[in-house]
Amino acid sequence: MSDIIRFQFRQLFTKRIVHLANLLVLFVIFVMLFLNGESTPEIRDTLTAYVPQTASFAASIALMAPMIMIGMVCGDDFEDKTINHELTAGRSRAASYFGRAIPVMVTAPLTALALLGIPYGVYGAMFGIGNAVPLSNILLRTLLMLFPLLRLSAFFVFLLFITKKQLAAVVGALGATMLSLGMIEGSALPFLSAAKRIHGMLSIPDLLNLCTFDNWRTYDLTLTNYYTYYPELHAAQIVPVIVCSLVMCAVWLLLGYHFFHVDDMN
Amino acid sequence: MQIIDLIAVAVCVLGCGALWLLAERADRIKSTKWKLLWLLLPVPAFVITKRGPDISLLPLYLGTVIAALGFFTEAKPRRQKLAAAGAVCMLLSIPVCFLNPRYRAKSYLKDFETLFSCMREHYVLTEHKGIDWDALYAEYQPQFAEIDRTQDAGRNALVWGALSGEFHDGHVGYSYCKEDNDAAAAAIKAALGNDYGLSVMHCSDGSFAAVNTDESLAAYGIHNGTVITKWDGRSPDEVSKSSPAYGLSTFVADQDGHILMHLDSYPDIDNEIFWSGLLAAGVGGESVTVTYLDDSGAEQTAVLPKTGEYFERCRDTVNTINQGIESANLAWSKINETTACLRIKGMSYDMKSYNSAEDDAFNEMKDELRSTILQYQAEGVRDVIIDLRSNEGGSPHMVNGVVSMFAPKGEYVNMITGVWDEEHHKWATDENGNYIKGKTIKFQGEQLLGDGRVILLVNSETVSAGDDMVKIMSDMENVTILGFTQPNGSCQAVTFQSADFGSLSFSGCVTLDQDGSIFIDSGKDRQSTDGDAVQIVPFDAAAIHALFDVGRTDSLLSTATKEPCSYLVRWAEENQCPVLYGNRN
Numbered sequence: 001m002s003d004i005i006r007f008q009f010r011q012l013f014t015k016r017i018v019h020l021a022n023l024l025v026l027f028v029i030f031v032m033l034f035l036n037g038e039s040t041p042e043i044r045d046t047l048t049a050y051v052p053q054t055a056s057f058a059a060s061i062a063l064m065a066p067m068i069m070i071g072m073v074c075g076d077d078f079e080d081k082t083i084n085h086e087l088t089a090g091r092s093r094a095a096s097y098f099g100r101a102i103p104v105m106v107t108a109p110l111t112a113l114a115l116l117g118i119p120y121g122v123y124g125a126m127f128g129i130g131n132a133v134p135l136s137n138i139l140l141r142t143l144l145m146l147f148p149l150l151r152l153s154a155f156f157v158f159l160l161f162i163t164k165k166q167l168a169a170v171v172g173a174l175g176a177t178m179l180s181l182g183m184i185e186g187s188a189l190p191f192l193s194a195a196k197r198i199h200g201m202l203s204i205p206d207l208l209n210l211c212t213f214d215n216w217r218t219y220d221l222t223l224t225n226y227y228t229y230y231p232e233l234h235a236a237q238i239v240p241v242i243v244c245s246l247v248m249c250a251v252w253l254l255l256g257y258h259f260f261h262v263d264d265m266n
Numbered sequence: 267m268q269i270i271d272l273i274a275v276a277v278c279v280l281g282c283g284a285l286w287l288l289a290e291r292a293d294r295i296k297s298t299k300w301k302l303l304w305l306l307l308p309v310p311a312f313v314i315t316k317r318g319p320d321i322s323l324l325p326l327y328l329g330t331v332i333a334a335l336g337f338f339t340e341a342k343p344r345r346q347k348l349a350a351a352g353a354v355c356m357l358l359s360i361p362v363c364f365l366n367p368r369y370r371a372k373s374y375l376k377d378f379e380t381l382f383s384c385m386r387e388h389y390v391l392t393e394h395k396g397i398d399w400d401a402l403y404a405e406y407q408p409q410f411a412e413i414d415r416t417q418d419a420g421r422n423a424l425v426w427g428a429l430s431g432e433f434h435d436g437h438v439g440y441s442y443c444k445e446d447n448d449a450a451a452a453a454i455k456a457a458l459g460n461d462y463g464l465s466v467m468h469c470s471d472g473s474f475a476a477v478n479t480d481e482s483l484a485a486y487g488i489h490n491g492t493v494i495t496k497w498d499g500r501s502p503d504e505v506s507k508s509s510p511a512y513g514l515s516t517f518v519a520d521q522d523g524h525i526l527m528h529l530d531s532y533p534d535i536d537n538e539i540f541w542s543g544l545l546a547a548g549v550g551g552e553s554v555t556v557t558y559l560d561d562s563g564a565e566q567t568a569v570l571p572k573t574g575e576y577f578e579r580c581r582d583t584v585n586t587i588n589q590g591i592e593s594a595n596l597a598w599s600k601i602n603e604t605t606a607c608l609r610i611k612g613m614s615y616d617m618k619s620y621n622s623a624e625d626d627a628f629n630e631m632k633d634e635l636r637s638t639i640l641q642y643q644a645e646g647v648r649d650v651i652i653d654l655r656s657n658e659g660g661s662p663h664m665v666n667g668v669v670s671m672f673a674p675k676g677e678y679v680n681m682i683t684g685v686w687d688e689e690h691h692k693w694a695t696d697e698n699g700n701y702i703k704g705k706t707i708k709f710q711g712e713q714l715l716g717d718g719r720v721i722l723l724v725n726s727e728t729v730s731a732g733d734d735m736v737k738i739m740s741d742m743e744n745v746t747i748l749g750f751t752q753p754n755g756s757c758q759a760v761t762f763q764s765a766d767f768g769s770l771s772f773s774g775c776v777t778l779d780q781d782g783s784i785f786i787d788s789g790k791d792r793q794s795t796d797g798d799a800v801q802i803v804p805f806d807a808a809a810i811h812a813l814f815d816v817g818r819t820d821s822l823l824s825t826a827t828k829e830p831c832s833y834l835v836r837w838a839e840e841n842q843c844p845v846l847y848g849n850r851n
Binding site for chain 1 (some may be wrong): 297298301302305312313314315316317318319337338340384387388621622623662663681683684686688691704705707759761763766774775777
């Protein structure tokens with residue numbers, strides 16, 4: 001299995017389409033962060049003041065690249081029959097499955113975080129860090145985002161192994177981004193609103209909650225907004241996010257493997 | 267049990283039935299694709315909901331997981347057993363929901379803690395009004411704990427109304443969630459009490475009079491204007507204070523959320539006195555003993571039976587007295603040859619200008635106003651009435667735009683904003699605890715009317731930016747302000763905080779007068795600073811007759827175009843109000 005894993009990593013690092021997708025997403029986030037900053041003067045120009053205003057949008061966009069990456073690794077090998085050849089060559093289904101699942105489960109969440117971190121890092125270097133919220137809190141939230149991203153990646157692995165089509169990853173990535181952006185605006189679907197209140201219920205609301213800083217807003221008569229943030233994370237939020245993410249991650253991987261294990265490869 | 271949850275259970279049980287049948291088919295036609303159908307069952311269990319998962323529905327969720335285990339097996343009997351076991355487990359959620367008193371419980375106490383702590387931290391009038399937060403917490407926390415235990419949505423609205431009322435601030439108010447609308451409305455209506463066929467109002471001479479009387483009271487000799495001396499043996503204003511609705515700052519909304527009536531705790535004590543008889547007329551049991559003066563002046567007593575809820579009559583009384591032209595915001599109507607009326611129900615023109623603080627943001631509105639005024643002037647109009655009654659407030663920059671049309675030429679200061687202390691996340695104060703003055707909001711007067719006059723009509727629901735407009739126009743020599751009452755007296759800018767089942771608005775943005783004092787809002791003495799210039803129109807027998815007997819002449823714009831638009835204007839005309847009608851040829 002290790003050689004399959006190695007090959008998948010090499011594929012992820014060398015395929016142009018993967019880099020192109022990542023660069024495109026990075027470009028969109030850069031444009032969003034920097035143009036948004038110019039057009040809305042009420043947003044303060046330090047990093048810690050800017051992250052709470054924009055992190056949800058940026059995270060929604062950043063979701064796309066790793067999902068497409070999973071499509072490249074898992075879906076492409078079904079379409080060009082690589083997996084069929086592997087199996088006929090005597091590889092076990094477990095090796096084929098986990099040889100793909102493990103690399104993308106490692107790479108996709110880290111890529112998503114990198115796509116978020118690079119633009120904000122540049123922004124911080126240009127405009128300063130500030131102290132609207134503690135930087136340590138932002139870093140902690142960033143680390144915690146790994147868990148819902150893992151869960152989401154596992155779901156996409158499952159999705160790819162049952163559909164066997166790259167298109168499913170593209171559609172799924174777009175769907176996840178649209179869902180995420182829709183939830184930022186306030187979803188009309190009651191179960192999604194509930195999912196934002198109940199930590200650990202769904203991965204995307206968990207991700208958005210980690211990007212959302214409780215705040216109170218006031219303003220002066222020149223309509224300049226002033227925010228007071230309450231960024232503290234409590235165990236009641238952290239524990240369900242971690243536990244549910246890991247459990248559901250295992251569930252999706254197990255379901256995916258069980259399906260693939262007995263699936264007809266024609 | 268809520269219908270939506272029953273539907274979720276029913277759909278999932280039917281889903282189990284479908285899986286039972288599918289197990290048969292999947293056994294005959296072999297394909298791994300069938301397996302995926304077993305994973306679909308949890309979806310409706312979580313998606314068919316109004317408020318998300320509930321612990322009482324745990325058997326439903328477990329049932330879907332049990333049925334979904336059919337994914338891992340190909341054996342028909344096992345799949346059918348799992349589907350049956352799942353269905354049974356799901357059905358267990360029905361008795362659990364019925365038996366669990368915390369089924370779909372709302373976290374009223376948590377909401378209180380969230381909203382109270384936010385307001386405590388950010389309310390800008392704490393010192394000015396002398397708010398004792400510890401005392402308020404000690405008084406109200408146990409009440410919300412009890413509400414949380416009993417899940418009484420109506421009581422939640424009442425207690426929030428009472429807590430909001432403690433501040434005597436028109437900007438403090440709790441908005442309950444739509445789901446609680448009916449219970450809240452029923453509770454507030456019940457608090458208003460019973461209908462005995464009349465409302466009672468405090469008159470300018472200090473007496474109390476029957477108003478909005480039912481025809482059936484004619485048998486007792488009680489009609490609009492009859493002096494009421496006692497209500498169940500006590501003075502009406504004293505009785506009012508025993509009403510459960512006394513001191514509430516809340517509202518009654520219909521099923522669609524449209525506000526039917528506001529209840530106020532009156533920032534300005536003079537306004538409270540004006541309305542001090544209103545709630546008395548709802549206080550009593552199956553009947554009340556009313557003592558009154560008959561037309562000969564002799565004291566009489568009548569026992570009036572309860573005829574229903576007081577809410578509708580109370581609301582009608584308030585609406586009749588408050589009036590205000592029913593027309594679109596910023597709509598004009600011609601009152602007579604020399605007078606036109608501009609109705610301003612709220613200080614907003616459009617979203618773009620509302621969200622801007624630029625000097626030219628309201629230029630489009632000003633151009634429209636200017637052209638209309640000039641057009642009226644060409645037709646011979648000299649004076650303008652601005653109907654601000656029940657103006658709900660909005661943008662102070664729009665106030666600048668409107669007032670600049672009428673203000674004598676020169677520069678005026680509207681108000682001064684506070685200074686935000688970014689380090690400590692609060693409005694900056696000096697060593698004496700007074701707010702530090704920030705930017706000044708100014709405007710230029712155009713005096714479009716020349717020597718024409720402006721008359722403002724106000725009532726106790728003219729609030730916020732409505733208050734602001736009254737305040738800045740009260741010093742202008744070409745302006746008269748008329749009302750049965752002063753405006754509301756609340757002019758700090760409003761901020762909001764949301765919780766799970768409601769939201770709270772409160773004064774969270776400082777506005778200051780030119781001397782650095784709090785702008786308009788009443789303090790510990792409950793005297794706001796925008797009421798002194800109001801020419802109070804006597805609420806007397808003549809007013810009561812005009813309002814409740816002759817008819818509510820300004821309830822329709824069509825009527826307003828034919829005759830003076832309100833009792834206030836008629837009064838000004840009949841009494842040769844020196845500012846509007848004096849010294850005219």
